[in-house]
Amino acid sequence: MGAVLKHPTVAFLSRRLLHSAVVLLGVLVVVFSLLQLVPGDPIRIALGTRYTEASYEALKSASGLDRPLLVQFFSYLGNSVTGDLGVSFRSGQPVTELLMNRLPATLSLALVGIIIGLVIALVVGIWAALHEGTVSDAVVRIASQFGVSIPDFWMGLLLITVFSATFHLLPSSGYVALTDDPWQWLRHIILPASAVGLVAGAILTRYVRSAVLEVVSMSYVRTAKSKGLSRRVVTFRHIVRNALIPVLTIAGIQFATILGGVIVVEVVFAWPGLGNLVYNAVATRDYPLIQGTVLLIAVMFLAVNLLVDMLYAVVDPRIRLS
Amino acid sequence: MTTTLDVEHIDSTRIASWRLLLSNPVTVVSTVVLTLVLIVAVFAETIAPYGINSIDVPGALQAPSSAHWFGTDDLGRDVFSRVLVATTVSLKVAVVSVAIAFVAGVTAGVIAGFMRGWFDTIIMRVVDVMFSFPVILLALAIIAILGPGVGTTMVAIGIVYTPIFARVARASALSISVEPFVQVSRTMGVPAPYILRKHVLPNITAPVIVQTSLSLAFAILSEASLSFLGLGVQPPDPSWGRMLFDAQAFLGQAWWLSVFPGAAIFVTVLAFNLVGDGLRDVLDPKQRSIMEARAKK
Secondary structure (H helix, E strand, O other), X not given: OHHHHHOHHHHHHHXXXXXXXXXXXXXXXXXHHHHHHOOOOHHHHHHXXXXXXXXXXXXXXXXXXXXXXXXXXXXXXXXXXXXXXXXXXXXXOEHHHHHHXXXXXXXXXXXXXXXXXXXXXXXXXXXXXXXXXXXXXXXXXXXXXXXXXXXXXXXXHXXXXXXXXXXXXXXXXXXXXXXXXXXXHXXXXXXXXXXXXXXXXXXXXXXHHHHHHHHHOOHHHHHHHHOOOOXXXXXXXXXXXXHHHHHHHHHHHHHHHHHXXXXXXXXXXXXXXXXXXXXXXXXXXXXXXXXXXXXHHHHHHHHHHHHHHHHHHHHOHHXXXX | OOOHHHHHHHHHHHHHHHHHHHOOHHHHHHHHHXXXXXXXXXXXXXXXXXXXXXXXXXXXXXXXXXXXXXXXXXXXXXXXXXXXXXXHHHHHHHHHHHHHHHHHHHHHHHHHHHHOXXXXXXXXXXXXXXXXXXHHHHHHHHHHHHOOOHHHHHHHHHHHHHHHHHHHHHXXXXXXXXXXXXXHHHHOOOOHHHHHHHHHHHXXXXXXXXXXXXXXXXHHHHXXXXXXXXXXXXXXXXXXXXXXXXXXXXXXXXXXXXHHHHHHHHHHHHHHHHHHHHHHHHHOHHHHHHHHXXXXX
């Protein structure tokens, strides 16, 4: 047992897991504090014009806000771990249920978005690096810099203007589940996923290009070339494969960023995901729903980063040994 | 104690940095663009040909023309004038929020990196927790607590960008504080505030300057996103994000309503990014040696 724990990979993974657990506790403290930090009485604010003495007391008791702060915190902690995130102030439905209904839409958007981004970045980034200093490399560098500076929601509006409003090729809003109708799902997801994917692609292209350039100058690549290996073998087996290791981390981080950052794109495309849910929750001051969405997205963000770090440690021994 | 030799060395390094910076045409062009954006931000009200809330319903949704360079919106208001005046708000929000992040982040980061120990551990765990929240989501949560508006947007963006400044400043402060000259100063009993002011702060300026430029770009994007969601600048004051939100209803019939405010965000963010990249090339020793080698070729 002791020997297993001393193994560099196991030791690294244990350290990383412990670190994530500490950060997760911090995340729970922050999310719990959101409701406590609201100036004034959050229930009074949430009820707005629907306020009556009876509805106020009922909501206060149902949300547990009439209990001491520490009791509230430990109760929140225990409930969160078991998946109970309270009930929505507005609809009265369990927050977990509302989140689970919206999760597939956001996950599918983020997944298709990162796939579009990765395909663009790998093709364009590798091409640019292998043609360093040429006109095409310069064009790629300029285009990726442009892409990084474009707000994804503006990209969405431009795509709607061209493909929906002008040429009527694709729908500008709405969502169809993949299981209901794959063709309609594809038609509806192309524009929002392209809006996030093109921007992610621009960011990833820069990393792919610099990662490939770094590997190109390595001595083992020179050795492979001097051994007389074909250009294709040197490029794909020696350069691209090694360059992809750091790209994996950035792609993971980018996926997590899309998961948490698609709020505005979801609003543009009326995409019924977590982003739209939290946007409406903020507008209606539905604090338990805001807390639940923020917690879920932060946990997914943490989990993706943890997974990427673990994969990275398994793929590249230098990380766990450092 | 600063000797004459030190002063000469610092001066020659500064001149070399400026030369390198000016030798990059992209950085020069983006600096000129940024200067123009700043001039527009300061004199927007004077330059704007029309009042930002001058409603002219019969002249609504006019395409760009010599009278209205960027066309008119659904209330007949001049889009060019509104884009110009929105520059002031966007830059004001970006500058104030980055200033908040700069002061809070650099202070926490420098003290953490210099003191190390429990203070460093606590600060870095807080930074880790804050990094677990996507930027827009955290800003949205803060605005949900404080209520929408320009002031709260500045505070929200300021808070979400504090951790990055703390991390950059801490890393630099940590590497400087283990240098022999700092260790000797500490051993000699030189007071910590003096060491921080004389040795640590001057040595962390380069990465912090680069981060400031890049953060200004992100802050403009964040402000535009929050205003698009109706949580930042409130109507009738113009903001690029809010103008894009209003443009959604007219995408098929008035392309100019979405193109020009979006282009204004794009150009400003691009300029800040390029200036940030240019500064990094010159201030980062690894990049700098590459550039100097290229310049000598």
